[in-house]
Amino acid sequence: MKKKVEEKRAGGRPAGAKKTEEKKEEFITELDQYLFGQGVHYDIYEKLGAHPWKKGGRNGINFAVWAPNAESVYLIGSFNNWDESACPMTRLEPLGIYEVFLTEARKGDLYKFLIHTQDGKKLYKADPFANTAEMRPGTASKVADIGKISWSDHEWMEKRAAYIPDTNPIAIYEVHPGSWKKHPHGEDEDGFYNYREFARSLTEYVKDMGYTHVELMGIAEHPFDGSWGYQVTGYFAPTSRYGTPEDFAYMVNYFHRNKIGVILDWVPAHFPRDAHGLAEFDGTCLYEYADPRKGEHPDWGTKVFDYGKNEVKNFLISNALFWLEQYHVDGLRVDAVASMLYLDYGRQDGQWVPNKYGDNKNLEAIEFFKHLNSVAHGRYPGAMVIAEESTAWPKVTAPPEYDGLGFTLKWNMGWMHDFLEYMKLDPYFRKYNHNKMTFAMTYAYSERYILVLSHDEVVHLKCSMINKMPGLYDDKFANLKAGYTFMIGHPGKKLLFMGQDFAQFQEWSEARELDWYLLAEDKHQQMQNYVRALLHLYRSSTALYQTDCHPNGFEWVNADDGDRSIYSFMRHSDNGKNNLLFVINFTPVARPDYRVGVNRRKQYRLILNSDEIQYGGHGMEQPVIYKAVKQECDGKPYSFAYNLPAYGVAVFKF
Numbered sequence: 001m002k003k004k005v006e007e008k009r010a011g012g013r014p015a016g017a018k019k020t021e022e023k024k025e026e027f028i029t030e031l032d033q034y035l036f037g038q039g040v041h042y043d044i045y046e047k048l049g050a051h052p053w054k055k056g057g058r059n060g061i062n063f064a065v066w067a068p069n070a071e072s073v074y075l076i077g078s079f080n081n082w083d084e085s086a087c088p089m090t091r092l093e094p095l096g097i098y099e100v101f102l103t104e105a106r107k108g109d110l111y112k113f114l115i116h117t118q119d120g121k122k123l124y125k126a127d128p129f130a131n132t133a134e135m136r137p138g139t140a141s142k143v144a145d146i147g148k149i150s151w152s153d154h155e156w157m158e159k160r161a162a163y164i165p166d167t168n169p170i171a172i173y174e175v176h177p178g179s180w181k182k183h184p185h186g187e188d189e190d191g192f193y194n195y196r197e198f199a200r201s202l203t204e205y206v207k208d209m210g211y212t213h214v215e216l217m218g219i220a221e222h223p224f225d226g227s228w229g230y231q232v233t234g235y236f237a238p239t240s241r242y243g244t245p246e247d248f249a250y251m252v253n254y255f256h257r258n259k260i261g262v263i264l265d266w267v268p269a270h271f272p273r274d275a276h277g278l279a280e281f282d283g284t285c286l287y288e289y290a291d292p293r294k295g296e297h298p299d300w301g302t303k304v305f306d307y308g309k310n311e312v313k314n315f316l317i318s319n320a321l322f323w324l325e326q327y328h329v330d331g332l333r334v335d336a337v338a339s340m341l342y343l344d345y346g347r348q349d350g351q352w353v354p355n356k357y358g359d360n361k362n363l364e365a366i367e368f369f370k371h372l373n374s375v376a377h378g379r380y381p382g383a384m385v386i387a388e389e390s391t392a393w394p395k396v397t398a399p400p401e402y403d404g405l406g407f408t409l410k411w412n413m414g415w416m417h418d419f420l421e422y423m424k425l426d427p428y429f430r431k432y433n434h435n436k437m438t439f440a441m442t443y444a445y446s447e448r449y450i451l452v453l454s455h456d457e458v459v460h461l462k463c464s465m466i467n468k469m470p471g472l473y474d475d476k477f478a479n480l481k482a483g484y485t486f487m488i489g490h491p492g493k494k495l496l497f498m499g500q501d502f503a504q505f506q507e508w509s510e511a512r513e514l515d516w517y518l519l520a521e522d523k524h525q526q527m528q529n530y531v532r533a534l535l536h537l538y539r540s541s542t543a544l545y546q547t548d549c550h551p552n553g554f555e556w557v558n559a560d561d562g563d564r565s566i567y568s569f570m571r572h573s574d575n576g577k578n579n580l581l582f583v584i585n586f587t588p589v590a591r592p593d594y595r596v597g598v599n600r601r602k603q604y605r606l607i608l609n610s611d612e613i614q615y616g617g618h619g620m621e622q623p624v625i626y627k628a629v630k631q632e633c634d635g636k637p638y639s640f641a642y643n644l645p646a647y648g649v650a651v652f653k654f
Contacts, residue, residue, distance in 0.1 A: 049129030068096025077111030117283025210535030373406030597634030
């Protein structure tokens with residue numbers, strides 16, 4: 001391990017090469033340039049950007065930027081009073097990296113690169129590899145020193161290396177840090193929680209509710225709050241809205257010490273046009289495709305990375321590895337994968353360019369994903385790379401050696417769409433749409449899936465989860481409890497967005513905190529109680545996660561009871577013990593004579609009943625133990641009867 005660390009500090013080179021570097025006092029070597037040019041310098045973030053260094057016995061900061069088509073580049077910043085001629089940078093060949101070493105620069109100094117273009121323009125660019133930036137509306141980069149951050153999550157990281165997502169419970173709480181909770185007005189302009197405060201407050205909530213992971217939106221630096229962090233200008237910088245790099249590391253460390261995994265949203269699909277960002281970085285289309293039919297998203301008004309350029313691929317892959325390595329992040333959720341895979345995504349005829357075979361697949365993006373996932377999983381076993389992929393692209397989670405893209409997991413957008421369409425229906429019409437809830441099982445094992453109810457489903461007039469539900473006030477809560485139970489029982493890992501677990505009424509907005517005051521009302525507290533019970537049932541029942549990827553883990557009891565809109569199914573564990581039977585009624589009609597078929601003459605213990613008072617039910621007395629009798633039902637040789645309430649949910653262990 002010690003040898004590996006020493007090699008890493010030397011940029012992945014053997015000790016002998018490191019000594020040569022020190023003798024020549026080169027920060028960026030010929031080997032660095034060669035590897036970057038080949039697209040395989042996975043630690044390039046240790047060379048480009050601003051880094052503390054000692055040269056000629058003097059301490060300072062080495063600044064470096066890739067700008068091959070620039071006429072010249074100058075470093076400007078608070079250390080030279082933003083003097084545009086005080087600090088010319090030296091060009092290194094053959095890649096056109098510019099660098100300069102400054103003894104007067106210090107941690108915390110602001111800076112930019114002044115790029116003189118070949119057509120005589122001046123561009124004032126933030127550092128693409130900066131580790132932090134000034135608070136918006138400022139756009140300058142800031143010198144940091146993240147190499148001195150200390151960690152105390154060694155036990156977590158050791159266990160993570162042996163972690164197998166397929167057979168472990170994954171219940172993700174998707175959170176936007178800036179709007180989860182806010183300080184009262186007057187404490188500061190935005191009311192944001194600092195990363196440290198956020199860590200302590202969120203940890204308490206996540207542990208109480210039973211989530212296993214948090215997925216954080218909007219961490220990489222971005223200029224506009226309303227983009228939710230999906231228009232990134234600082235790929236290597238945790239946003240300064242919530243504190244410093246040290247504060248961010250404290251947060252991850254704190255989550256890990258409390259056995260909570262950390263997933264970040266990651267956006268390699270596109271970037272904004274902001275003048276200080278990556279767009280036309282050196283006066284040319286450096287990071288983006290030059291042809292606007294490939295390099296621009298018409299719907300989003302953003303630029304598309306050029307996945308055919310080695311240095312650009314290296315930028316993105318090293319960025320993914322940066323978060324996994326430097327900040328111990330446990331997973332990346334890759335945004336808008338479909339927009340990268342399809343050349344005609346969001347484009348009309350004439351607005352896109354076919355590949356060399358004449359079709360719409362972006363061959364360069366496909367190879368990028370295979371490269372990314374191979375390296376990420378090879379270097380960081382146990383870490384996850386998750387695809388938000390909204391189409392039926394094959395083999396998203398298959399290994400690259402089997403012509404797959406190599407992702408760990410994929411968001412199941414098809415399930416989500418069908419589920420929400422069904423849940424919105426008036427219960428009378430559900431019998432005509434019964435297959436919407438069963439269809440996902442026809443492809444459930446084609447990929448490794450996460451079932452998601454994400455932020456995208458509770459914005460832009462789509463309504464909050466509770467307001468999607470039909471019926472009057474009480475009916476809405478009963479419907480949502482039934483829906484969440486179906487989600488927990490269905491094969492696939494789980495994700496809920498913040499506010500959904502206590503039935504927030506308003507759509508989510510990044511501008512305000514969640515409506516926590518609702519928890520003073522019985523119905524919302526009871527909903528939270530129920531979701532907490534579901535999550536703890538999920539984590540404590542191997543049948544609900546151990547066999548997610550195997551058909552023998554799920555069995556329909558009755559998938560065809562459309563007239564009554566009742567679904568019944570079993571989840572089986574690997575060893576056949578502690579299996580679960582789910583019965584879910586999606587109508588307001590009680591079924592006092594409901595009979596469910598089972599395979600064996602066993603005892604069935606009622607372990608979750610949505611009709612309990614603590615969950616907002618009527619509290620009707622029910623037996624706990626049910627003995628199956630030899631009476632055929634649902635095509636099974638045995639059965640037992642159960643008093644199934646309106647919108648009733650019952651989970652039995654056997």
